Amino acid sequence: xxxxIVCLVLGYVLSQFYRxxxxxxSPELSxxxxxxxxxxxxxxxVWFLTFAAMQIPxxxxxxxxxxxxxxxxxxxxxxxxxxxxxxFAINSxxxxxxxxxxxxxxxxxxxxAYYIFARSFSPRIFATLAGLSLGLGTxxxxxxxxxLTIAVQYFGWRGAILSVAFITFAIAILIFLFVKNPxxxxxxxxxSGSIFSILRIPAIWPIIAIMSVTYAPAAGIRxxxxxxxxxxxxVISNEMIGMATLIMGFAMxxxxxxxxxxxxxxxxxxxxxxxxxxxxxxxxxxxFIFPGNSLVVSIVLLAMVGFFGSSFAVIIGHGRDxxxxxxxxxxxxxxxxxxxxxxxxxxxWSGKIFAKYSLETSLVVSYQVIxxxxxxFLFLGCLIYLFSKDA
Numbered sequence: 001x002x003x004x005i006v007c008l009v010l011g012y013v014l015s016q017f018y019r020x021x022x023x024x025x026s027p028e029l030s031x032x033x034x035x036x037x038x039x040x041x042x043x044x045x046v047w048f049l050t051f052a053a054m055q056i057p058x059x060x061x062x063x064x065x066x067x068x069x070x071x072x073x074x075x076x077x078x079x080x081x082x083x084x085x086x087x088f089a090i091n092s093x094x095x096x097x098x099x100x101x102x103x104x105x106x107x108x109x110x111x112x113a114y115y116i117f118a119r120s121f122s123p124r125i126f127a128t129l130a131g132l133s134l135g136l137g138t139x140x141x142x143x144x145x146x147x148l149t150i151a152v153q154y155f156g157w158r159g160a161i162l163s164v165a166f167i168t169f170a171i172a173i174l175i176f177l178f179v180k181n182p183x184x185x186x187x188x189x190x191x192s193g194s195i196f197s198i199l200r201i202p203a204i205w206p207i208i209a210i211m212s213v214t215y216a217p218a219a220g221i222r223x224x225x226x227x228x229x230x231x232x233x234x235v236i237s238n239e240m241i242g243m244a245t246l247i248m249g250f251a252m253x254x255x256x257x258x259x260x261x262x263x264x265x266x267x268x269x270x271x272x273x274x275x276x277x278x279x280x281x282x283x284x285x286x287x288f289i290f291p292g293n294s295l296v297v298s299i300v301l302l303a304m305v306g307f308f309g310s311s312f313a314v315i316i317g318h319g320r321d322x323x324x325x326x327x328x329x330x331x332x333x334x335x336x337x338x339x340x341x342x343x344x345x346x347x348x349w350s351g352k353i354f355a356k357y358s359l360e361t362s363l364v365v366s367y368q369v370i371x372x373x374x375x376x377f378l379f380l381g382c383l384i385y386l387f388s389k390d391a
Contacts, residue, residue: 016140047100053341062328218310
């Protein structure tokens with residue numbers, strides 16, 4: 001089982017890579033394919049939306065056929081196929097379709113690991129294991145920063161992504177070979193119920209509210225806006241942008257790893273989640289107030305967004321406390337649907353907002369509006385989450 005979990009974490013490294021690599025490739029895609037920030041924001045949003053749309057069928061598949069086939073088949077077809085299409089793209093429409101396929105391919109990976117954790121380990125260590133796997137997987141976010149920048153310099157963006165496509169095929173095969181499905185439950189309820197059974201649990205709704213906005217600032221800014229923001233406002237080199245994205249990526253790893261064990265120290269998951277997300281919201285507001293005063297201050301604030309915006313695993317753990325065992329697959333994927341779907345919608349929306357304001361105002365003001373947009377939505381989610389209860 002341990003080898004299988006390692007393979008799933010490697011798959012999640014790819015998932016994190018694919019959701020964030022557009023930030024580094026945006027200059028090349030703009031020059032070669034005439035891809036605008038709005039079209040790239042849409043393509044990035046498509047990744048999140050297709051990923052989210054797959055969560056319901058993925059949850060059913062996890063409960064009925066297990067993570068082995070679910071994860072390996074989708075990563076092989078969607079992940080590997082999407083990366084191949086991306087590497088041969090000749091216009092921005094191909095990029096959008098490829099991102100959609102990549103979203104499908106990555107959709108079962110993390111939830112397959114969480115399904116195994118929920119079914120095979122004690123609930124007391126779920127958030128710790130979930131946070132650790134999330135943090136290690138976020139190395140893909142780091143790989144999509146400075147390492148990808150260097151790879152593009154040596155092999156070109158097409159060669160770099162083609163190499164990752166072959167890595168994706170290999171990891172999908174490893175998942176099939178080494179992941180083992182947890183033993184089936186003997187209860188008569190196995191396979192019974194639906195997501196509506198979960199939605200009828202009152203305690204789950206405030207958790208859904210915060211889940212819908214918690215990932216959007218870190219994913220949106222790190223996945224797309226950090227590169228054009230630093231390039232347009234501070235006029236720095238691609239190498240400096242790669243370093244800044246690397247710093248934000250490491251902040252997200254550190255946040256994911258540190259959030260997980262906190263619920264074994266602080267008795268209230270609610271307090272951990274609420275304080276962390278309020279700090280992330282405050283970081284967004286600070287970027288809105290000080291968008292171009294200092295490069296160092298901006299990078300620190302971007303890192304804070306990444307660090308405090310990494311409470312994803314703890315929120316999944318909070319929701320998992322209210323989900324019955326026979327609905328674990330559908331439960332964790334339902335929460336993931338709102339988390340990734342919310343990030344995708346806000347990502348696509350942010351592109352529309354930027355396009356509107358960049359025509360009417362300066363670029364600096366356009367980025368200010370983006371930071372304010374993410375901060376306000378996260379703050380609203382925190383207000384609703386105030387009505388949640390601990391397990």
